[in-house]
Amino acid sequence: MKFTTLLASAAMALGLASGAMADEKTKVGFVYVGPVGDGGWTYEHNKGRLAVEEEFGDKVETVFVESVPEGPDAERVMTQMALEGADLIFTTSFGYMDPTINVAKKFPNVKFEHATGYKTAENVSVYSARFYEGRAVQGHIAGKMTKSNIIGYIGSYPIPEVIRGINSAYLHAKAVNPDVEFKIIWAYTWFDPAKEADAATVLIEQGADVILQHTDSTAPQAAAQEAGNVVTFGQASDMSEYAPFPRVSSIIDDWAPYYIARTKAVMDGTWESANTWDGIREGMVAIGEISDAVPADVKEEALALKAAMAAGEYHPFTGPIKKQDGSDWLADGETADDGTLAGMNFYVEGLEGEIPQ
Amino acid sequence: MIVLEKRPQPSKAWSYATPLVAVLATMVFGGLLFAILGKNPVEAIGTIFWEPLFGEFAFYYRPQLLVKGAPLVLIAIGLSLGFRAGIWNIGAEGQYIMGAIFGAGAGLAFYPLDAFYIFPIMVIAGAFGGWLWAMIPAFLKVRFGTNEILVSLMLVYVAEQMLASVSLGLLKNPEGFGFPGSRNLQSYDSAHNAELIAGSGMHWGVVTALIAVIFSYVLLNRHMLGFHIRLTGEAPRAAKFAGVNPARLILFCLGLSGALAGLAGMFEVSGPSGVVSIDFNVGYGFTAIIVAFLGRLHPVGILLAGGLMALTYIGGEIAQSQLGLPAAAIQVFQGMLLFFLLAFDLLTNYRIRAARSEVA
Numbered sequence A: 001m002k003f004t005t006l007l008a009s010a011a012m013a014l015g016l017a018s019g020a021m022a023d024e025k026t027k028v029g030f031v032y033v034g035p036v037g038d039g040g041w042t043y044e045h046n047k048g049r050l051a052v053e054e055e056f057g058d059k060v061e062t063v064f065v066e067s068v069p070e071g072p073d074a075e076r077v078m079t080q081m082a083l084e085g086a087d088l089i090f091t092t093s094f095g096y097m098d099p100t101i102n103v104a105k106k107f108p109n110v111k112f113e114h115a116t117g118y119k120t121a122e123n124v125s126v127y128s129a130r131f132y133e134g135r136a137v138q139g140h141i142a143g144k145m146t147k148s149n150i151i152g153y154i155g156s157y158p159i160p161e162v163i164r165g166i167n168s169a170y171l172h173a174k175a176v177n178p179d180v181e182f183k184i185i186w187a188y189t190w191f192d193p194a195k196e197a198d199a200a201t202v203l204i205e206q207g208a209d210v211i212l213q214h215t216d217s218t219a220p221q222a223a224a225q226e227a228g229n230v231v232t233f234g235q236a237s238d239m240s241e242y243a244p245f246p247r248v249s250s251i252i253d254d255w256a257p258y259y260i261a262r263t264k265a266v267m268d269g270t271w272e273s274a275n276t277w278d279g280i281r282e283g284m285v286a287i288g289e290i291s292d293a294v295p296a297d298v299k300e301e302a303l304a305l306k307a308a309m310a311a312g313e314y315h316p317f318t319g320p321i322k323k324q325d326g327s328d329w330l331a332d333g334e335t336a337d338d339g340t341l342a343g344m345n346f347y348v349e350g351l352e353g354e355i356p357q
Numbered sequence B: 001m002i003v004l005e006k007r008p009q010p011s012k013a014w015s016y017a018t019p020l021v022a023v024l025a026t027m028v029f030g031g032l033l034f035a036i037l038g039k040n041p042v043e044a045i046g047t048i049f050w051e052p053l054f055g056e057f058a059f060y061y062r063p064q065l066l067v068k069g070a071p072l073v074l075i076a077i078g079l080s081l082g083f084r085a086g087i088w089n090i091g092a093e094g095q096y097i098m099g100a101i102f103g104a105g106a107g108l109a110f111y112p113l114d115a116f117y118i119f120p121i122m123v124i125a126g127a128f129g130g131w132l133w134a135m136i137p138a139f140l141k142v143r144f145g146t147n148e149i150l151v152s153l154m155l156v157y158v159a160e161q162m163l164a165s166v167s168l169g170l171l172k173n174p175e176g177f178g179f180p181g182s183r184n185l186q187s188y189d190s191a192h193n194a195e196l197i198a199g200s201g202m203h204w205g206v207v208t209a210l211i212a213v214i215f216s217y218v219l220l221n222r223h224m225l226g227f228h229i230r231l232t233g234e235a236p237r238a239a240k241f242a243g244v245n246p247a248r249l250i251l252f253c254l255g256l257s258g259a260l261a262g263l264a265g266m267f268e269v270s271g272p273s274g275v276v277s278i279d280f281n282v283g284y285g286f287t288a289i290i291v292a293f294l295g296r297l298h299p300v301g302i303l304l305a306g307g308l309m310a311l312t313y314i315g316g317e318i319a320q321s322q323l324g325l326p327a328a329a330i331q332v333f334q335g336m337l338l339f340f341l342l343a344f345d346l347l348t349n350y351r352i353r354a355a356r357s358e359v360a
Helices: A001-021 A040-060 A072-083 A093-104 A133-145 A159-176 A193-205 A220-227 A255-266 A296-310 A337-344 B012-036 B043-047 B059-083 B092-109 B118-144 B148-168 B204-222 B224-234 B236-241 B244-269 B286-295 B299-323 B327-349
Strands: A027-029 A060-064 A088-091 A111-115 A125-131 A150-155 A182-187 A210-213 A231-234 A248-252 A275-278 A287-289 A327-332 B002-006 B350-354
Touching: A001 A040, A027 A040, A027 A072, A027 A255, A040 A060, A040 A248, A040 A255, A060 B299, A072 A088, A072 A093, A088 A093, A088 A248, A088 A255, A093 A111, A093 A125, A111 A255, A133 A210, A133 A231, A133 A248, A133 A287, A133 A296, A133 B148, A150 A159, A150 A193, A150 A287, A150 A337, A159 A182, A159 A337, A182 A193, A182 B286, A193 A210, A193 B350, A210 A220, A231 B012, A231 B350, A275 B118, B012 B043, B012 B299, B012 B327, B043 B299, B059 B092, B059 B204, B059 B286, B059 B299, B092 B118, B092 B148, B092 B244, B118 B244, B148 B244, B204 B224, B204 B244, B204 B299, B224 B244, B224 B286, B244 B286, B286 B299, B286 B327, B299 B327, B327 B350
Parallel strands: A027 A060, A027 A088, A088 A111, A111 A125, A125 A275, A150 A182, A150 A210, A210 A231, A231 A248
Antiparallel strands: A248 A287, B002 B350
């Protein structure tokens, strides 16, 4: 036990020393779950990194490691960055949660920012985006665009973030098209083009003519393009190379303003542990251009929906909403609280199938 | 004109030299690749091989080599026994997963009880889980003559589904706000496979891997069973005459490799990883196949190969963050290693001779 403390403090001292040596530059590390060229999730985080470089120029140095498995490998990569003098480290996947906390304990002077998790500490912040607001817009367009009334949904993992997206999309599709039906496939991956393409193909074969995805590659877009008459939406990134069809719109995660602000805070010494959950209003979630494949009136409605959320006038989870089992969740006019949303592990009424247990 | 001529006897010198030549060739061609990517090749190769061992932060990386290498060695040792006898267990990844599920499950069943016997029970449960999963292809092969390569490989995907299922259901952390993944065994002392000496990287999995190396060496060189394993691989007909029971050998080899893979999974989940999660497995079971061959299916060779593989992983990560090398380049670099090994392996059984082109 004593030896641990000794080693930890030795590591700390070294970390500090090298940190001090390179003090003119603030060093910011990024740990990515996929390759920077995934065209989706990691691609957008990397854009955020580049934005930090552009904003601060010589005053900042950024490093990144891509395709890091969630677990002990992530812990090693973070430790390595901290040892080499990183002042701030962004860990950009849910599965990095425990490793981030472990490493943060050993390096109390390094600031950590963990995306989409819930464990914070003195030097660990969490941040995420209200993707479900974007899903509401998607659901609206999807409900209007489908002719077969079957919407396919490629889920990654059955975690609250993904379930929230499914519920939000379903509620808003259902609102404009009462006959709509969702078919959900769980891919159990964030990034695996082969699996994602398979999932998309299966959904198309089952009659889906709109596909929503919560995975990061453009493989489902390619599968839809091949099928010819299937509508898709860009996920995490604009994926505009598939516009105007099959990709008719997208949810874009814009991390740049947040990354710049947090880096600035470290530079100024004002960084504090925080729990940030921003949406369309703050600009962390953006809606990619709605293409001309969408009828003008639908586009107008979708933009109005977006504007209402940006103004804070509308919450995608506004009652009356029942849970899948028929029990009441939100009363008329009531909006969901963040706690329930953060841990959402149930479907809303009308969705078929069970959340994998 | 160059011709290949089969050697009357496999060359002993080449069988020892090929791994070294392969590593050198990988350095040369890997360096070339890095140069094309616009990085200083000497610096890149240096970072990968030197930095983890002797660099500024080697005090952290050296123990990490043990952590990364131990599961590879443990699994590869088990696989090598079967491979020598021509029994191909390709599904160690699945057995690794099942070992982790069984081991962690056994530990979590006692939560929050504190008792000295919990960890030993987890060890047994982990080995049992891996053994059980390997017994499926073994039994099917013995009983129905199915191909163990296909069955064991396909069972990896079944195991992955089981892993997802328990992460979301049976073993899900009740205090995890609905997120998938088990309780963290690192914060449950009785079940935690902690470092034996803090900061050394030495956990029970490393110790077990070293014991496995010694055990396997003794088995192959000093024991009748080891002789039978070698004989079956090298001369199946002779083995039959010597009275080797093939069914028993299949059950033994697959069972043992499954149990060792299961142990590796159990030590990983209770130690470095801590959590049963959907993404728990990161390919140790597959990489171990490379390690087994890189080590010439020899226990000591496997030990060295496991270390080398761990080195390229850790050095590769350092090269990524320090030099901005893409992850894919590191993977190509690792792939080259196996490629050159197989290529130069040819020289063990063949020799290259310059020959005049003859008219038929």
